[in-house]
Amino acid sequence: MNPANYRARLLWDCFRIFVIPASVLSSVLLLLGYQLGLLSIPTHLGFILLWGTLKSLYAESKQEKEARAIGAKTIPCVIGKWPGNVDVLFRMVKAFKNSYVLDVYLELFEEYQCTTLNLRVLWRDNIISMDQEHAKYVTSTGFSQFWRGISQKERMELFLGEGIFNRDDEKWKMHRNMTRPFFSRERFSDFELFERHCARTISILSSLEASGTACDAQDLYGRFSLDAASEFLMGKNLDTLSASLPVAGKTAMGPKGSATEDHWGSFTRAFEMAQLNITHRGRLGAIWPLFELFKDKNEEHCKVIRAWMDPLTACALTFLTYFLAIHPDVATKMRAEILEYCGPTSPPTFDNIKRMKYMRAVINETLRLFPPVPLNVRETRTSSCVLPPSDCTFSTGSGDSKSPLYMPAKTTILYLPLLIQRNPAHWGADADEFKPERWIDPESVARYVANPTIFTPFSAGPRICIGQNYAYNEMSYFLVRLLQKFDKFTLCPEFQPEGSLPPLEWKNRKGRQAYEQIWPSAALTLYVKGGLWVKFHRARS
Numbered sequence: 001m002n003p004a005n006y007r008a009r010l011l012w013d014c015f016r017i018f019v020i021p022a023s024v025l026s027s028v029l030l031l032l033g034y035q036l037g038l039l040s041i042p043t044h045l046g047f048i049l050l051w052g053t054l055k056s057l058y059a060e061s062k063q064e065k066e067a068r069a070i071g072a073k074t075i076p077c078v079i080g081k082w083p084g085n086v087d088v089l090f091r092m093v094k095a096f097k098n099s100y101v102l103d104v105y106l107e108l109f110e111e112y113q114c115t116t117l118n119l120r121v122l123w124r125d126n127i128i129s130m131d132q133e134h135a136k137y138v139t140s141t142g143f144s145q146f147w148r149g150i151s152q153k154e155r156m157e158l159f160l161g162e163g164i165f166n167r168d169d170e171k172w173k174m175h176r177n178m179t180r181p182f183f184s185r186e187r188f189s190d191f192e193l194f195e196r197h198c199a200r201t202i203s204i205l206s207s208l209e210a211s212g213t214a215c216d217a218q219d220l221y222g223r224f225s226l227d228a229a230s231e232f233l234m235g236k237n238l239d240t241l242s243a244s245l246p247v248a249g250k251t252a253m254g255p256k257g258s259a260t261e262d263h264w265g266s267f268t269r270a271f272e273m274a275q276l277n278i279t280h281r282g283r284l285g286a287i288w289p290l291f292e293l294f295k296d297k298n299e300e301h302c303k304v305i306r307a308w309m310d311p312l313t314a315c316a317l318t319f320l321t322y323f324l325a326i327h328p329d330v331a332t333k334m335r336a337e338i339l340e341y342c343g344p345t346s347p348p349t350f351d352n353i354k355r356m357k358y359m360r361a362v363i364n365e366t367l368r369l370f371p372p373v374p375l376n377v378r379e380t381r382t383s384s385c386v387l388p389p390s391d392c393t394f395s396t397g398s399g400d401s402k403s404p405l406y407m408p409a410k411t412t413i414l415y416l417p418l419l420i421q422r423n424p425a426h427w428g429a430d431a432d433e434f435k436p437e438r439w440i441d442p443e444s445v446a447r448y449v450a451n452p453t454i455f456t457p458f459s460a461g462p463r464i465c466i467g468q469n470y471a472y473n474e475m476s477y478f479l480v481r482l483l484q485k486f487d488k489f490t491l492c493p494e495f496q497p498e499g500s501l502p503p504l505e506w507k508n509r510k511g512r513q514a515y516e517q518i519w520p521s522a523a524l525t526l527y528v529k530g531g532l533w534v535k536f537h538r539a540r541s
């Protein structure tokens with residue numbers, strides 16, 4: 001079935017769930033000559049519920065049997081208070097509005113003391129995982145058992161269409177082969193393109209600094225990387241840096257960051273709305289078309305969107321600027337390295353960038369704590385498979401980490417790089433802290449080298465990010481140019497739009513949220529709610 005025909009799929013689901021059992025009961029009653037009169041509707045409803053429960057129990061026992069036969073265990077299931085775990089669904093929808101990014105999943109893993117769980121919302125298997133071994137299996141070692149899957153394509157078809165991100169097998173291979181030459185080393189190490197877009201961005205920052213004004217760094221970096229990427233990939237600069245910028249203290253909150261009122265503003269708004277809607281669909285599960293029966297909520301937004309190019313490097317640079325602002329010692333050390341290799345004005349060369357170990361450590365540490373793609377989804381194909389034994393996180397928990405786990409067929413698995421990359425079992429007790437030195441200190445580097453899939457901001461396996469080297473070069477080039485000019489960054493909470501500062505109750509919680517000064521949030525990719533309002537201070541020395 002064409003993934004865009006999700007209404008037809010929903011109708012077929014309704015037919016299976018409601019019409020078939022109701023018709024079976026009616027036929028039996030007719031054959032036996034019974035007339036239920038007023039009791040007809042409640043009896044049919046009760047029968048539909050009974051039919052669904054029996055089917056689900058049968059599926060569960062079949063899974064148990066199949067799992068036992070291959071020496072595996074079934075994935076531990078979340079046990080909610082309401083039928084179909086509807087309360088769990090509500091808990092997640094509420095948490096995504098008010099809680100720290102992905103915290104609701106972490107709470108569930110801690111509650112059940114295991115790293116892979118079955119949410120089984122509305123009697124459908126729905127797997128979530130913060131297990132590094134399972135994520136490795138899904139993306140790399142067991143790659144052929146999974147695909148993007150029907151449900152993900154349904155949610156994203158109008159948004160991503162037939163592009164590389166939304167296709168599998170032969171179509172995906174064709175896209176990958178076509179795209180690869182764009183990322184040859186000669187192309188992405190042509191720094192002349194980066195230089196032009198950096199110069200424009202730094203000149204905007206300099207003017208803002210001269211007038212003592214703060215800037216929404218998230219918005220500005222988004223424009224910088226979109227202009228550079230559009231020129232790099234399509235040969236046409238979208239020139240979003242020339243459109244009007246959000247103004248400190250006068251800009252309202254858009255769907256994700258700050259909002260502007262021109263062409264660029266309407267593009268951003270459409271793009272952000274479409275992403276938020278897709279994430280919302282993911283949370284509702286297979287029933288999301290019920291809420292869009294008469295109108296596809298992405299239709300209008302997708303008319304406005306011409307290209308899918310989420311500025312992921314902009315996301316990384318935004319969180320990196322946040323860290324430079326709250327860790328001025330890191331900014332000073334990184335600047336000293338830049339001045340040592342490139343001096344105060346010379347553009348960096350490919351070789352300079354390769355040698356600047358501290359800058360690479362700062363970038364990696366940012367990507368570890370705030371991976372721009374914090375969660376991702378795959379689906380098993382038509383047959384079940386076996387996930388390897390769980391990682392070492394809860395070795396004594398109910399997950400029984402020594403057994404492989406039975407992964408049902410045609411089932412989605414949501415894996416969470418953000419939680420894997422902050423897991424103290426892999427990164428030590430200081431996993432939540434921003435410490436670039438962990439990428440230089442031989443002992444912690446050895447820990448990562450022994451187990452590289454504890455850090456996968458660019459994913460892993462055959463679908464690993466094709467733009468990884470481009471992204472590292474673009475970010476490094478920009479940082480050199482930025483720190484040659486500026487040496488201090490201060491957050492401006494007074495300019496954050498209303499509702500975008502972290503809620504006070506976070507202070508009493510554990511983990512990063514207790515000391516976070518921004519509100520990180522996820523809608524397909526990570527972003528700072530309301531934008532990142534910062535003052536850039538020009539270096540005097």
Ligand code: HEM
Pocket residue numbers: 164165176179229312313316371372373376457458459462463464465466467468470471
């Ligand atoms: C910090 C920056 C970036 C990060 C963290 C990042 C991360 C990722 C991740 C996690 C995936 C895997 C998605 C999946 O499996 O579902 C991916 C795929 C991809 N990325 Fe990136 N990316 C970045 C920058 C870029 C840039 C700058 C480009 C191009 C200009 C790019 C092009 C792609 C493409 C084409 C794919 C699809 C690969 C495939 O499905 O075969 N990325 N990226």
